[in-house]
Amino acid sequence: MTTSQIAQHGxxxxxxxxxxxxxxxxxxxxxxxxxxxxxRAATELLDAYVVAVPAVFASAVLDVxxxxxxxxxxxxxxxxxxxxxxxxLPDHIQQTFAASAQTWPxxxxxxxxxxxxxxxxxxxxxxxxSPASLIALPDLVASLVREPPFSIANIVPHVFTIPVPALxxxxxxxxxxxxxxxxxxxxxxxxxxxxxxxxxxxNQAGIEPYAGTWLALxxxxxxxxSSRGIGENVxxxxxxxxxxxxxxxxxxxxxxxxxxxxxxxxxxxxxNVMAHAVMRAIGMxxxxxxxxxxxxxxxxxxxxxxxxxxxxxxxxxxxxxxxDNLPSTGYLCVDLDIYLTHEPCVMxxxxxLHSRFRRCVFExxxxxxxxxTTSRESPSxxxxxGYGISWRPAELNWKFLAWQWENE
Numbered sequence: 001m002t003t004s005q006i007a008q009h010g011x012x013x014x015x016x017x018x019x020x021x022x023x024x025x026x027x028x029x030x031x032x033x034x035x036x037x038x039x040r041a042a043t044e045l046l047d048a049y050v051v052a053v054p055a056v057f058a059s060a061v062l063d064v065x066x067x068x069x070x071x072x073x074x075x076x077x078x079x080x081x082x083x084x085x086x087x088x089l090p091d092h093i094q095q096t097f098a099a100s101a102q103t104w105p106x107x108x109x110x111x112x113x114x115x116x117x118x119x120x121x122x123x124x125x126x127x128x129x130s131p132a133s134l135i136a137l138p139d140l141v142a143s144l145v146r147e148p149p150f151s152i153a154n155i156v157p158h159v160f161t162i163p164v165p166a167l168x169x170x171x172x173x174x175x176x177x178x179x180x181x182x183x184x185x186x187x188x189x190x191x192x193x194x195x196x197x198x199x200x201x202x203n204q205a206g207i208e209p210y211a212g213t214w215l216a217l218x219x220x221x222x223x224x225x226s227s228r229g230i231g232e233n234v235x236x237x238x239x240x241x242x243x244x245x246x247x248x249x250x251x252x253x254x255x256x257x258x259x260x261x262x263x264x265x266x267x268x269x270x271x272n273v274m275a276h277a278v279m280r281a282i283g284m285x286x287x288x289x290x291x292x293x294x295x296x297x298x299x300x301x302x303x304x305x306x307x308x309x310x311x312x313x314x315x316x317x318x319x320x321x322x323x324d325n326l327p328s329t330g331y332l333c334v335d336l337d338i339y340l341t342h343e344p345c346v347m348x349x350x351x352x353l354h355s356r357f358r359r360c361v362f363e364x365x366x367x368x369x370x371x372x373t374t375s376r377e378s379p380s381x382x383x384x385x386g387y388g389i390s391w392r393p394a395e396l397n398w399k400f401l402a403w404q405w406e407n408e
Contacts, residue, residue, distance in 0.1 A: 018213050023220060026212035030204050030361065030403040036388040037193030039374045041167035042174065048080070048164045048183075049129035049140060051157050052097055054104050057149040058083050058125045065127075068143035069134050077131065079168035079175075081184040084126045088184045093162065097126065100158050104149065128183060132161055171197050194391055195401055203359060203401050207241065207337065211361050214239055214339035215405055217251060217316070222277065222341050224314035225253030232256065236277035237339045238285060240327070247325045249288070249336060251316050252281035255309045275309035278340065278348035282355050283310025284317075285333055288326045333357045343370035343404075349389040353398050360390060363405040372402050 018025045034042075053061045062082065066072060086094065104122055129140065137159060144150055144157045164183045169175040175187035191197060214237045222235030231254035240247040256271030273279075287310060312318040333355035340362040344352060349371030352360055365373050367384045374388040390402035 018216070021213070021217055023213065023216040026215050026363075026405065026407060028212060028405055028407040030208050030211060031406050032195075032200050032204065033372060033388070033390060033402045033404060034374055035194035035391040036374050036386065037167075038170050038191075039388075041165070041170060041193050044166040045163040045182075046166040047132040047161050048077075049132055049135075049137070049159050050093070050126060050162055050183075051129055051144070051159045052102065052124050052126050053157075054149050055123035055125045058127060060148060061127060061144070064143060064147045065129055068140065069130050072130050072134060075131055075134065076168075077128070079186055079188070080128050080164055081186055082128050084128070084184045086124065086126065088179070089126060090180055090182065093126075093160075093183070096160060102155055102158060104155070105153055128164070129159070137161070168192060170194060200401065204403065207359060207361070210239075210241070210246065211339065211403075211405060214248075214337075215341065215361065215363050217248075218277075218339050218341045221251045221253040221314065221316050223253070224316055225255050228314070230255045230258035230313065231275070231277075233341070234277045235341045236281040238281050238333070239337045239339065240335060241337060242335075248320050249326050250281045250284040251320045252277050252284060253314060253317070255280060255313055258309055258313070272307070272309065273347060274307055276345065276348050278338070278344050278351055280309050281338070282333065282351055283308045284312070284321050285326065285336070285355075286310070288321070288324065289328075289332070292324060292326060292328045331356050337361070342366055343372055345369040346371035346385065346387060346389070349387070353389060353396060353400065356398055357400050360400055360402045361405055362402075363407075365404060373404070 051061075081088075086097070089097070104124075135143075141157060141159055144159075145155075149155075150157050162183065165178050165185065169178055169185055169187050170191040170193055172187050172189075175185040178185045218235035218237045220235065221237065222231070222233045225231040225235075226233040234254040236250075236252050237248065238250040240249055254277045255275040256273065258272065258275060312321045333352075335358055337359040338352060338357050338361075340360070342364045343362045343366040344360075345366070346369065360372065362372070365384070370384060371387050371389045373384055374386050389396070391399045393399050
């Protein structure tokens with residue numbers, strides 16, 4: 001790769017010309033990472049009671065349930081439809097109710113009041129009563145049987161226990177899937193457990209056409225340091241994308257085996273953890289900011305440079321580090337995107353978060369040390385750490401969008 005003609009000082013306008021970078025873009029697509037809470041929402045079930053009642057009595061039975069279970073308001077089951085018509089029940093629940101259908105001895109008259117002595121079929125509704133943990137089944141049956149319509153018809157209610165999703169769906173597709181599998185689901189067009197689908201879609205559309213180029217560049221960076229024996233074949237690229245403009249801010253390869261203060265190579269695991277590709281790239285961004293503030297920033301390795309290895313060590317790193325294309329405003333990595341050949345470890349994931357990156361893309365998941373994926377995210381990381389560090393707003397003071405690249 002030449003350094004004199006690299007995209008006019010690391011800035012690309014409109015289409016990114018991979019030929020100027022001397023690379024071949026990867027072909028594939030982005031797959032958004034699921035958050036820990038999204039995974040929990042997709043897998044956590046609870047047992048709930050359901051019962052069939054005449055349609056005209058549905059509201060009255062719900063009132064009986066509210067009296068019998070006063071703490072039902074403390075449980076958030078708004079995503080579960082309380083009253084459902086037969087065609088909207090999942091097939092297996094339809095079969096359950098059909099096999100145990102009860103005959104009600106009265107129809108609905110024009111006023112909606114029951115009339116005894118008529119066996120014509122009437123409309124039936126299917127009620128989701130409550131989570132089974134709120135009331136014992138015998139107590140529920142006893143409460144229902146004392147009140148209309150069961151008391152009028154002298155019928156003991158058939159109450160069934162079914163598994164239902166404990167948490168709200170995160171997309172319309174998930175709501176439809178659950179409605180066919182468990183119970184009719186209401187989707188509120190939001191995602192309480194992760195980024196809103198429209199936000200994710202908009203951001204993905206903006207970076208997906210270029211992600212393969214930046215990942216290929218990250219691969220070059222990792223290859224240049226690993227070929228010298230100073231690091232693993234892991235690379236990182238930091239980009240600022242604003243509308244049609246792309247600025248390559250920093251490029252770094254892994255240098256964990258390079259050594260520290262005495263410059264002797266590290267030969268034992270884990271090597272110099274401060275010299276992971278992510279840590280080095282963030283350090284280069286910091287040095288650029290210092291340089292923009294007109295403070296001294298020597299490129300010769302000083303004590304800090306030996307430990308953090310945050311000065312260029314390869315041709316591709318020098319090419320972009322020497323260019324002052326970083327806006328002078330903003331906190332360390334605000335509004336920047338980071339592209340990695342491999343999922344960052346827990347330490348690097350936290351560094352990405354605390355540096356305030358906007359978006360992160362990596363190609364290879366790392367089961368043993370990766371900090372972004374959640375358990376069962378994909379077969380390659382099954383039983384991984386499952387930390388999902390990118391999106392944990394209740395516990396961490398920043399969040400960012402994250403994707404894994406899937407090659408064609």
